[in-house]
Amino acid sequence: MARVLTISLNPALDLTIGLPALALGEVNRTDETHLSAAGKGVNVARVLVSLGHEVVVSGFLGADNDGLFRRAFADMGVEDAFQRVPGETRINAKLAEHSGRVTDVNGPGVAIEAEAFTGFLDELDARAADESRRPDAVVIAGSLPPGISADDQAALIARLRAQGLPVWVDTSGPALASAIAAAPSGVKPNELELADWAGEPLDNEPRRLAAGLRLHQSGIEDALISAGADGVLWVSHRGAWHATPPTMTVASTVGAGDTLLAAMLHGVLEGHAPDAALRFATALSAEAVRHVGVGNSRAADFPYLQQQTRVRRLNDVDAGGALA
Template identity: 45%
Template sequence: MSAILTVTFNPALDMTGSVGALQPGDVNLVQNYTLHPAGKGVNVARVLSDLGATVSVSGFLGADNQDPFSQLFAEHGVADHFLRVPGVSRTNVKLVENTGRVTDLNFPGMAVDPTHIDALTETLHALAASHEWIVLAGSLPPGVTTEQLVMWISTLREAGKKVVVDTSQHALRAAIDATPWLVKPNEAELAQCLNESISNEQSVLLARGEQLFNQGIANVVISRGVDGVLWRDHQGWLKAVAPAQQVVSTVGAGDSLVAGLVSGCQAGLSKETALRQAVAISALAVTQVGVGVSNHENVNQLSEQISVSPVELSVHAQ
């Protein structure tokens, strides 16, 4: 199998802290914390590596605090093609309450100039020759426009690559117009993208997802937290729900889902089997801080407990 490339435009050092109950406007004492390299594409790459895939990474990385990222890539056998940019990659703060609720403080990241953008375009063109699966993930840093994102997606798609996109807000809206092979918004991201208030009614989500599929996106995946995952492809809609887990942190659960889906699809698994595996990996991700698959047997056992069923699209919801 060919290698999988993940591209993180705006990586971050994630500082994840545990608090009892967040008190806005007051002093909050953090019980414990971790600091580790992250960013959606970085997280996807780490999980893919744990699943046995051959993985490459690229994007923009701050030269002044690159060491933790370089160490992570070396430890996991990931081929590092990140472009080093003057400055520091951002630090994001995740505050996890005892209830499992997470408050994200995501910073904008360092600015990228046209020279760096041109260099990444050349890098992606070169890497595309040996990577059939390319995951573009996360937010865009200052200096990178949505038009540039569309150009990258379109170029890779026209080269016959399976382009997977996991982003949000304006970037997601632009990406959808470029019709990648797969998109994975969650409920809130889908609502923001479509500029409308979407209830969490399954029928409404299905209808909106159906619109994206009819627009030309071959795989539309909508993650719904404890309510499971919806996946539309040429075979129709499937819904998967995992048994309840003891939640430590939900950070990285969506990235783990993307990694599981790409891994399963690349391996040629059936849609149901790939979905079971991906949802199991995502469900186990909430039981830990950070991402990674340390025990494959746990994934296999939980996969057997995932509820998977076809879903019919209501005519009235279309």
């Protein structure tokens, strides 16, 4: 198995609130509430650990409320390489209704000073240069905190790539556009997040395929575009592939995208056949939506979910990024 470094520049404590339906301006009664250490990179780490990989988690945490993170990392069995900074890590509220609709109320995050970011970069350089600590892949996931710009993240990607490290990115907005320009190894946007970059709604398969081919042509080795029940598109040197997930009763979509990224990276690192890798990742992401949290590959019916996941090859992709 591989050693993977996940970077969460703006992690959060997730306050997940389950309720029948959100009534604005009224008192709402909840079914459950749960406060957990989260952030997209932390969720990716959870999945990778469950699949047997050695994982190091890094980024920035507020020193004043890192207790839940410390306990979570110990329980997960990952190396905690987060840099502590003054202040509190943000708390994000996720209101999950029975219909499957999730309303996110996200804080901006703790401000990162230039000196702290420089120290973080120096530590990454030292890790990359040390064969005993050098990761086989890096995942940068989530939003950016105050003090770190989209250009800073792009420079971070370029720095890691210059050291010969595979880098996968999952972010949105201007940070996604800048990340794509820095040509990471892989990106995993959903169709809504990628639409601004593509310049049009990605509301059907031909448009998503065209966007995936553009990503691949720009130098991104693995372009992974998720579109909910419409499935997952994967464009790489292995060809253009599409997976349709099994029909699921959606309880929460929180963690499904992180599960997809982690499971696809797992398949790539382990050298699995393309159809098997995409089927596994899509099915595991589907498993995640029926409960709060990331996908569980040990679920009793997971083999059935894989069987119900339809994978088809669209065609070959040539070096120029067009269908052969």
